[in-house]
Amino acid sequence: MSDTTNTNLGSRDAILSVFEGFRDELDDHNDRRERLIKHSRDVTNLSKKIIFLLHRIMTDDASEGSGDGGGVGVGGGGVGDRSRALKAASKGREKLREVQGMFANVRHELTGDRFWRYQRQVSPGLQEYIEALSFAHYLETGKLIGYEEVQKSLSDDQGAPYFPLPLEDYLLGLSDLTGELMRYAISAISRRGGRTKAQDVCVFVRNCRADFEVWTPYFKDLRKKQNVTSQSLEKIEDAAYAIMVRSSEYDLSPDMLDDIVARTVSF
Amino acid sequence: MSDTTNTNLGSRDAILSVFEGFRDELDDHNDRRERLIKHSRDVTNLSKKIIFLLHRIMTDDASEGSGDGGGVGVGGGGVGDRSRALKAASKGREKLREVQGMFANVRHELTGDRFWRYQRQVSPGLQEYIEALSFAHYLETGKLIGYEEVQKSLSDDQGAPYFPLPLEDYLLGLSDLTGELMRYAISAISRRGGRTKAQDVCVFVRNCRADFEVWTPYFKDLRKKQNVTSQSLEKIEDAAYAIMVRSSEYDLSPDMLDDIVARTVSF
Amino acid sequence: MDVKDLEYVNDLLEQDNELREKIKDEVAELDKKTRTMSGLLNRIHSTPAEQMPALLGQVKPVLESCRTTTAAIANVVPPTQFWRWKDMWTNSLRSAVFAATMVGYLETGTLLTLPQVRDVLGIDPQWSDRYALAAEDYLHGVISLVNELSRLAVNAVTMGNFEEPIKISTFVKDIFAGFSMLNLKNDPLRRRYDSLKYDIKKIEEVVYDVSLRKLAPSRNQAS
Amino acid sequence: MDVKDLEYVNDLLEQDNELREKIKDEVAELDKKTRTMSGLLNRIHSTPAEQMPALLGQVKPVLESCRTTTAAIANVVPPTQFWRWKDMWTNSLRSAVFAATMVGYLETGTLLTLPQVRDVLGIDPQWSDRYALAAEDYLHGVISLVNELSRLAVNAVTMGNFEEPIKISTFVKDIFAGFSMLNLKNDPLRRRYDSLKYDIKKIEEVVYDVSLRKLAPSRNQAS
Amino acid sequence: MDVKDLEYVNDLLEQDNELREKIKDEVAELDKKTRTMSGLLNRIHSTPAEQMPALLGQVKPVLESCRTTTAAIANVVPPTQFWRWKDMWTNSLRSAVFAATMVGYLETGTLLTLPQVRDVLGIDPQWSDRYALAAEDYLHGVISLVNELSRLAVNAVTMGNFEEPIKISTFVKDIFAGFSMLNLKNDPLRRRYDSLKYDIKKIEEVVYDVSLRKLAPSRNQAS
Amino acid sequence: MDVKDLEYVNDLLEQDNELREKIKDEVAELDKKTRTMSGLLNRIHSTPAEQMPALLGQVKPVLESCRTTTAAIANVVPPTQFWRWKDMWTNSLRSAVFAATMVGYLETGTLLTLPQVRDVLGIDPQWSDRYALAAEDYLHGVISLVNELSRLAVNAVTMGNFEEPIKISTFVKDIFAGFSMLNLKNDPLRRRYDSLKYDIKKIEEVVYDVSLRKLAPSRNQAS
Amino acid sequence: MDVKDLEYVNDLLEQDNELREKIKDEVAELDKKTRTMSGLLNRIHSTPAEQMPALLGQVKPVLESCRTTTAAIANVVPPTQFWRWKDMWTNSLRSAVFAATMVGYLETGTLLTLPQVRDVLGIDPQWSDRYALAAEDYLHGVISLVNELSRLAVNAVTMGNFEEPIKISTFVKDIFAGFSMLNLKNDPLRRRYDSLKYDIKKIEEVVYDVSLRKLAPSRNQAS
């Protein structure tokens, strides 16, 4: 707040000096707002790159090595897919730490009541970060990341949050995840074991959509994002359907079918 | 352009190495684009501040000193107004040099064919700069700044332009000037001599509108801006009308009327 | 989403909703008060100078009663969440600032400072992360004051008070000089600041009329 | 605006307009050629393998003739203004890239590199600030190639060619791996890249059908 | 979909269409009448006080003839469907309210109440589930009245009638004070109410001009 | 504006506000129920045929509980004001129609008629001036049913149920034929009806895939 | 504005209104017929080849009856005003073109030319300044035909008719090649033409499915 005196403003000079205080305050506010907008763009860009990185590792044939197979996370379907998912998650987390560092760097701009003042500026980057983080988390655990875990990722070593995580940004960030999962499922399909993976993602996204539906009355952007989720879900369902139809003509297990195809291609 | 080899892409490895080149190129492009967007925001902000500065000096009673009066520029109406206009222009130019410095700083990002590639990113700041520059120029000379003079202001000491000045940005920047002139005329009216000033601005803006009309078919944003100019012009006309109506009841010169009013106020 | 997380999110949502309802109720209270004050202050345009104190005597108790509502809102808002909920009461608060500064002007002829308005409305500076008077809101209230004073300048003359416009003129020009020092974005404050110029112009016209009626020869002998 | 400035501006405008008209004419020429090639290449879906060389023999002269048009455009565009006018021919150029890479694939089974396409279309790298093949346009052309190859995989089988889908599969997967390396914004290239996944899926289904028809036991004896 | 049910549904849709057409015709009738009245009432701005009764003599028969149309609409609308079709005549009805209250003001200098307007337009309170005058529509009509009176204040002075503006000023301020006691939602009515301030300001300025020049006999009535 | 008339008007406005709040609360209740049903019915896409009865066993109590809410709304709405407040619950009611007809289809393979849906939802035809099921809303609910069934056709196949698509195809084509006999205006209903074509096309493609591969026992029923 | 001129202008406006109403009525008639035909032609997707003639026997009388409506519209439109009112019937006319060409395809397997369609619909070429079949509308109708044939290809296979898709494929590819020779502007026609590619792709996939399973007797005809 401005450092005005407590006497009436009876003269022009008094008014001018008071308004000088307002000017400094407004300039300060605008400059900070600008800095946070730029920061948010940077966070968005880096987060988008991380999402591409995760996709890249998951579709990279070269990294298809031997793995532990099975487990809670993603990629239980094919040999090596599980290890690939873990590799992706670990590489992703490494990069995500860079983003977390960026948030740590603006922590001082967002202390006290300031965070809520600048939430609209912080929000775009924050949501994109949550999208990337939750993608990595899904690859690792096959689950949706919890609110507290996201908040923890935005806290210092002592566990003190850089700023409070708005529920809205948390949910909208997660909602965007379904679009990436659709892309992931569709690319996976053309690969060995990808058919099972697509089914898993289908169930997962269907549940996301159901869970999020309850919250649509509370956040105006969520309705729109739910529509996108529905479209993504239909794409995954159609893909899963196509697999079923193709394989249903034959009396063989999916694995055996995969083997036959693999043999033909590498004749 | 990417440094691809001249052999066919027959293997996955060959393709990957070529696309690695594309990735670097695209990343480079996106990063540069981001930098220029940020730069443009900075230029816009500083230019807006300069416009406020110019208004501030022109309405600042304290700086009302003795002046040379008359002359080609603005403020010929009242004693001291001319000197105030010169002071505003000179302070404005000082600040405008800062903006010019900012353009000089990104010169290397905009060499060769790059300027036209990033024009859309540079444009918002550039137009706001031209608005501020032309305002200072108007205060100093009472005229519209020429294309070549704007281009010169964006050139180094040897006269080499930092980048070519797009005609569109030049005209759209000038078109915005009329809005500021409206504000200037309206504030001037309540001041001694301001009535003549308002008349001058009225004629000036009316001519701007007529001159620009010819170019509306060529630039799609100009039509919209011309509408804003028309509104501004009507506001100035209404103000000039009000002066005429009020003073027409009396058989005295404007100056004498001003004197009587001044005496009453400072009774 | 696993059940624990689902419940966690639902709990957070529930808390926010309750909070929103509570604030809404308190703001409705504040709103009622500012509406009463606007109604009363609308009468200044037909109240002769000598009856003004009586009118202000009606406004001031309402103004003072705002302190209770202010405290009630401040009590409900959680620490650091001032800006989160602020939109809910912004309009009412600006009206309250208008009322406070108008009373201030009518009583003393000067502009109440932001801290003074804060005092009048009972906003404790220590609540700053829960309930505060932001500079922007103070400035909006002051612009409303000027808007209304340009009307008053006209109506005062109608009631035969030829000094008021001149007083208002000086007062408003000082405020305008203050506003000119700000660097504004293209936001509502900027638009309202632009409107100030028209108020000043109107007031100057009244001053002009009043000055010349007394001293200058008229082309027609209208009276 | 004083007369000198007015004329100056009008002159600049006039020059730009003339330039635009000139470019438009040349681009119309290029456009006509790419349309002819698209028409011819549409026939690959019903052309048996042995007649393919004859078909390509019809396409190649048109492709080569693009060099003249290319040179004509490059001659008209002023130095450094490549990006200023590029939108006028972007679509046509991408179609030309598609035609060039399709011919390349059908002849050699490999993907022409950007410099190779540049050569085919007669784009001199030294013109780079007047007329160049931007990476983005090359990539768009390649995506069109993949779109069309997924159709070809289907139609090749209809014509009894069971090897082609497998060849296409390998080729397209390699290209996809390349695309996966890029960091794309939410732009048209990104949307078309997403569409590649469906092409690959379609091709894989064909490969799947073809592989299993030969080797796996069917539930019904459909044939 | 079984045939009987389908016919049932189709019948419902068909009946609605017919009803809509019937109402449309009656509303067109009402609309014609309000347009005639608007045309006539537009002349008040150039009609000297002494000729006003003659002008009102032309408007009143049209106003009375609205009763027939009103009854016709009420006859067509099925019981309980008032709110369903109301939008079709809302604008015309508001114009009729405007005409009725304007005539009322010009004749008696007072504001017709909602029940009085209902009587004038021949709306039977017993029709309330088919055709009624909603509070909202009454208020919209009154706001139109104020809009037009601010114009009249200006034109009366032009015609040399210096007392009318003062009469209008008192009348309008009273209405404004009434409105400010209503608890309006944030809807079109609210926005139009906000616009009343401009009308009042304009009227105050006319009164100011008249007072300043001592044109009206008893200046102090303005308060 | 005289005080009595003012109070009269203000009372009318106040009553409306209270009524709106009451209806809002009841509609929120209905909304919660339809949302729960949507959530449950979303599971049909992953529920094998044999577990469907269990799922419906979860939906039906919720569907039945709508009767209470329905009655509650009907109680709040004043007689004759059905059309005034209808917009507030239109969306929820359409969702309820969807849920009712979906349960109907899954249990009996037939389309519930409008009166049947009315019964299921406990809408008493005698309330018609307070709460009713308009033909338009019934049809919107049915279109939502078709939208969802086209998805179900796909997902049933994924779960290995090859007969469902054929059943759905017959059912949906019957509905479509019914719709094409209605005389629809150019309104949202019309647009949604047009969109049905895409659903039918999709279902036809599923039936095609199943028939082509002789996956369903009695293929010829599809015609 | 002098009275005579005013009446002149008002007469012109009035005549237009009447004319518009008359045309509207006739177009409603045409619209009803095309809707009936669409309903009947929708059955081709479930009608076995041997029953097709019977179905066409139902469509053709309706198609012929269009001649009367056509003549009626042509009678109402004043000479030289074809282009003024054309928008009113464009959609209906395109539907009629679709019906005519669909009947033509089903009966003869060929595409009716523009003059042939004109004959079928009874459009006299001499009416060209009142009622004509513009090239654009003919082409829109033909695109609708292709859209529907891609659906038919799918459904024919479902009904066990494996030769129809191959026939359709040849027919549609021919049309597509024709379209690609037209010089289309960037308008709705262009966009719909672009969408043809999806239909062709779908048909190719059906032919692929049939060929792969050796279901059709003479597979090589597909080329």
Added chain:
Amino acid sequence: MDVKDLEYVNDLLEQDNELREKIKDEVAELDKKTRTMSGLLNRIHSTPAEQMPALLGQVKPVLESCRTTTAAIANVVPPTQFWRWKDMWTNSLRSAVFAATMVGYLETGTLLTLPQVRDVLGIDPQWSDRYALAAEDYLHGVISLVNELSRLAVNAVTMGNFEEPIKISTFVKDIFAGFSMLNLKNDPLRRRYDSLKYDIKKIEEVVYDVSLRKLAPSRNQAS
């Protein structure tokens, strides 16, 4: 698609394209002229009464030169296709009507009738199926005239011409009364007509200012 029919269709499309280009060129010519006239007429706001004839002396040759362009367009448009291409010049033609009626007003103080404007612009009534002045376009031009005259009323006073506003007031009210007798649909013309009220209000306020201060000699003519 048989080649002959294809060529026939392509020819039709090609002819339309050429025609469109030709008309475009002529309309560009007309457009240039109306823009020049607008530029010149813009000066009326700063031209004292005595210099007005000189200014009109500059406008009139341009206005007359429109006849050539008019004839050129009429020559290009094929008989009976007036309504097809009309949209291309509507805006320019309305500007020309504005210029013609403005010159008419400034010279004679009266409103040119539609046939008079047609004469001025050299539109032969016998061309009615190729090029005509529709009532709608005439009225749009007249509304633009009123818009500009309300500005002129203001600026004339600024230049010390106190009689012009009174002249304008009478002229414009006459036009407004004329418009209010037309039966306008709910279209752009209607909306622009509604906006005339603002122009009239503004002019009335100017007349008010002039009358109040007894600036014009014969004040009572305003009524």
